[in-house]
Amino acid sequence: MKVYIITGASKGIGKSTAIKLSHDNPGDLYIILARDLSKLIETKKLMHVDSNVITKPIDLSDSDKVIKLIRSIGDEYGRIDYLINVAGYVNPKSLLETTVENWEMTFKVNILSVFVLTREAVRFMKKTGGKILNVASTAGLSSRPGWSAYSSSKAALISFSKTMSDELEEYGIKSYVVSPGRCATDLRKQLAPEEDPTTIMQPEEVADVISNLMGENGNNLDGQNIIIRKQL
Amino acid sequence: MKKHSLLLLSGGIGTRMQQDIPKQHLLLFGRPIIIHTLERVDKIEEIGEIIITCPKQYIEELENMIINYNLNKSIKIIQGGNTRQESVFKGLTEINNNSVIIHEAARPFVKLADFENLINSEYSNISYGLDIPFTVLKKKDDYISENLNRSELVNIQLPQKFNAEELKQAHIKAKEEGTTFTEDASLLLKYSNSKVNIINGSDYNIKITTPVDYKIAEIIYKDYILNEI
Numbered sequence: 001m002k003v004y005i006i007t008g009a010s011k012g013i014g015k016s017t018a019i020k021l022s023h024d025n026p027g028d029l030y031i032i033l034a035r036d037l038s039k040l041i042e043t044k045k046l047m048h049v050d051s052n053v054i055t056k057p058i059d060l061s062d063s064d065k066v067i068k069l070i071r072s073i074g075d076e077y078g079r080i081d082y083l084i085n086v087a088g089y090v091n092p093k094s095l096l097e098t099t100v101e102n103w104e105m106t107f108k109v110n111i112l113s114v115f116v117l118t119r120e121a122v123r124f125m126k127k128t129g130g131k132i133l134n135v136a137s138t139a140g141l142s143s144r145p146g147w148s149a150y151s152s153s154k155a156a157l158i159s160f161s162k163t164m165s166d167e168l169e170e171y172g173i174k175s176y177v178v179s180p181g182r183c184a185t186d187l188r189k190q191l192a193p194e195e196d197p198t199t200i201m202q203p204e205e206v207a208d209v210i211s212n213l214m215g216e217n218g219n220n221l222d223g224q225n226i227i228i229r230k231q232l
Numbered sequence: 233m234k235k236h237s238l239l240l241l242s243g244g245i246g247t248r249m250q251q252d253i254p255k256q257h258l259l260l261f262g263r264p265i266i267i268h269t270l271e272r273v274d275k276i277e278e279i280g281e282i283i284i285t286c287p288k289q290y291i292e293e294l295e296n297m298i299i300n301y302n303l304n305k306s307i308k309i310i311q312g313g314n315t316r317q318e319s320v321f322k323g324l325t326e327i328n329n330n331s332v333i334i335h336e337a338a339r340p341f342v343k344l345a346d347f348e349n350l351i352n353s354e355y356s357n358i359s360y361g362l363d364i365p366f367t368v369l370k371k372k373d374d375y376i377s378e379n380l381n382r383s384e385l386v387n388i389q390l391p392q393k394f395n396a397e398e399l400k401q402a403h404i405k406a407k408e409e410g411t412t413f414t415e416d417a418s419l420l421l422k423y424s425n426s427k428v429n430i431i432n433g434s435d436y437n438i439k440i441t442t443p444v445d446y447k448i449a450e451i452i453y454k455d456y457i458l459n460e461i
Contacts, residue, residue, distance in 0.1 A: 123300075123301075123302040124302070126271075126301075126302070127302075127304075163262075166261065166262070167261065167262035167263070169458055170261075170271075170457060170458065
């Protein structure tokens with residue numbers, strides 16, 4: 001039985017990914033994380049009935065709690081095969097309106113938590129090999145006036161993911177990074193409130209790509225930023 | 233299953249590398265050089281324990297490093313001696329198996345199979361060695377004094393495996409006589425009747441000693457360990 005950890009699983013791409021993976025790989029163990037337990041339970045209801053699903057409500061900006069949780073998972077199950085970091089935070093403001101607290105929270109959730117989750121998971125994953133996938137954004141690739149905290153945190157995530165691909169290679173750990181473009185999520189609503197979500201890419205389409213990457217089809221696609229974008 | 237002890241010599245203090253930190257603590261492709269060996273050995277069931285000899289001032293740093301890398305083996309770190317020979321002897325007094333494999337932390341390009349070849353060998357005393365592709369002559373003062381037939385010479389490489397008790401007794405005799413050796417096959421040859429078998433080593437298994445070695449280390453890692461080049 002393989003062990004998956006999926007963050008941001010209460011909604012959007014994280015929720016769709018958890019559902020998709022459980023249907024593609026029933027019988028595995030899925031530990032799904034987000035702040036809101038009731039929403040995690042909703043995700044669990046939509047996952048494959050033969051999958052073992054454990055819901056863990058957690059605030060990823062609290063590094064001590066993240067460390068404790070991953071160590072307890074590793075100790076209890078003896079392995080962590082897949083770590084899928086989807087959770088994201090955004091509070092778009094212009095430079096002059098961005099508070100230090102906003103900037104810190106954005107970086108805590110979008111990059112610091114990924115570093116902590118990765119470091120802790122790799123301590124177990126290095127014994128068996130595995131796959132780590134980080135969901136960045138096309139916002140991490142170019143100038144985004146008004147989103148500087150978010151876009152620069154995603155740029156950091158892309159760089160971190162590529163470095164991990166090299167640094168963890170000898171362990172048999174593959175590191176992936178995908179950068180979705182406009183996708184109909186709650187986070188997107190904050191960035192583009194006027195946009196009609198039905199006209200853009202859906203979270204399920206990103207989840208399809210992630211599930212492919214986590215399978216054998218993805219074995220030669222690690223270490224590079226994969227852009228997932230609906231062409232108009 | 234017969235268990236072996238690994239004696240890992242980690243005595244460098246960085247002088248020849250012109251660094252403030254010992255070379256075996258420098259990063260090679262993201263991880264300290266000494267960790268490369270420890271992580272590979274961690275997968276070998278036949279190695280029952282690891283003794284690391286290290287300068288006193290680096291023991292705590294090394295202990296923390298080992299915790300961070302979540303290694304499974306029983307690892308004991310002891311203070312090394314003033315010389316390599318002293319460090320080996322101190323290590324030999326700590327081991328709990330009849331067979332010891334000696335390796336140097338500054339040789340990170342040792343593969344799992346290199347250790348397994350020693351473990352599976354029928355010989356109790358065995359060392360990796362390479363032919364010498366260049367000419368070595370003896371000198372006296374500033375003059376060449378004697379020719380050496382290179383076909384009779386061997387470039388000794390670590391790791392090496394020894395009968396621990398035989399090697400320990402040989403060390404005791406060397407200590408009594410005050411003789412010094414730069415590695416243990418020659419010491420054992422001098423002070424015991426045991427033969428030391430030679431197994432073919434690898435050009436890649438270099439000891440990182442100078443800044444040049446460190447510069448080429450990443451290329452060797454990618455080519456030889458990751459098979460990427």
